[in-house]
Amino acid sequence: MRTERQRGIALITVILIVALATTVASFVAWRQQVWTRQVENLRDASQGEAIARAGVDWAGAILSEDRRKNQVDHLGEPWNQHVALPVERGSVAGGISDSQARFNLNNLVRGGQASGADIAVFQRLLGLLDLPATLADALVDWLDADHQPTGADGAEDAYYLALPEPYYPANRALVDLAELPMVRGFDRAIVAKLAPYVCVLPTPTPVNVNTAGAEVLAAAIPGLNLDDARQLVEKRGDGSQSLADFRGKLSAEQALGLRENLLSVASDFFQADLSVEFGRVRQRYLALYQRQGQNWPLLLWLQQR
Template structure:
């Protein structure tokens, strides 16, 4: 018996029964690794990770730099706005000081009563060496606009007149009662306001322990329990001065006139407005002659001159807008700033409203 050929070996010609040729032995190849291709893939992945990290760090650095620039720009704008508004306040004080030199009555035909409409700030800056600030590249005032106005605070009813040394003043209470009725405000809030002012001024007794804080400005009247809508309605007609002060009949609007003068009707109030538009009241005697002896003009409650004014300024610098208001006191040629506050304030008198008051 002929044994089969070994695996991988060709059979001899004699052992092939068919006499055919033997098959060639198969060639085996060892499947080894491909190191070159794997190294290329790892290098590409490492390069992509490196680029990603570099881009991330670069973006973070640019964002921090942008943020620092924005913060610096905002701070610079704030400082510039502060100094510009301080300059506007000093300018207003100068106007009131010049008004104090002339003395006499304060009325709506004086220079201080003319509001400053929004104007480019560069128009107020003096030229230096025959070069205007508009043409000076070192001064960026092309996008700065200034507006403002001076208002007579004694042309309104003074809340401080309501209470004196813890006692409610009858005349002032009648004035505020008429004002609340004319504005359609509930008299319960007037009672609440009067009681809160009385307790705020209390220095001894049980009321002093639970007394509310006396608000320094009209915007804080909510401390005394008034509703925000009531405060908003009262704002154009009421003020809160540090001392008792009479109402200036030359600058008060018709609502304040009707509230401030006992027995004054609408026809007489219109007559007062027409008379002072033609010629302001120089003395209270002129008001008495106009209204007649039946209407009492009290020197303690009425006047034709003022000492307290509110100065408002608004600066628009690019997209930013800054409002500031200050209370100043005029005593002769001395004008003193009592307080200043900054924020987003609504205009109490729109353009042309002052003309309507006349």
């Protein structure tokens, strides 16, 4: 009886050992598979980044060639095309957009001082989007270096330091639209509504009348209502060759109050939006360029989103 019991115990022990060994082997194999996948993903991500950088160079070449050919920018030019190209084990697709088709929020403060003309443009834009015009005062205070609130709805140190989680206002130019929810009165919903019509650029910039949408044009030109701006956009084709040419397309009433220093028919800042697929990796890159005369465009930043 004892011998049979010992044999039973031995058999159970062998089964347990085999089961344990099988489990360990399976775990090791699984870890090996995970490690292999991680290595493959890292390789694909690296290859995807290389493809994206090639796309960045392509966009720079397009913008450089365009500047050499002419000094006017409009939506009928080669840079305003969506491109999709296959590559081995993947693809790259994307396009270029004119950043000066939007209102530059950093225009609100020029040379350290609030710019009344730009504040008026922004307030009109806010009104067209059914957003409170008072947001402009708070944003001016976020940008300017002084500590005096702008208007009744401005906000300086005292407001931000009294918050449950206090912080100081930036008192400098914006770097990214993602900063806006920190400004008094702004939230993510408001930023999402504003985003298609505004941008953040390192220097003050005019609005390009050849590429701007109706809302931005109506905001930038006091005598132009939204319906007329939409008709102007619909009929502009390859745009205007000069601001005098553009003014000629407006009625006397529409041109009333037009400030040519806030407008342009050419742009220096452009953004490339690239989507890269390589293997199992999907990546999106945004790049901001600044054209500098006939020189190769300066890549200001490249971000993975």
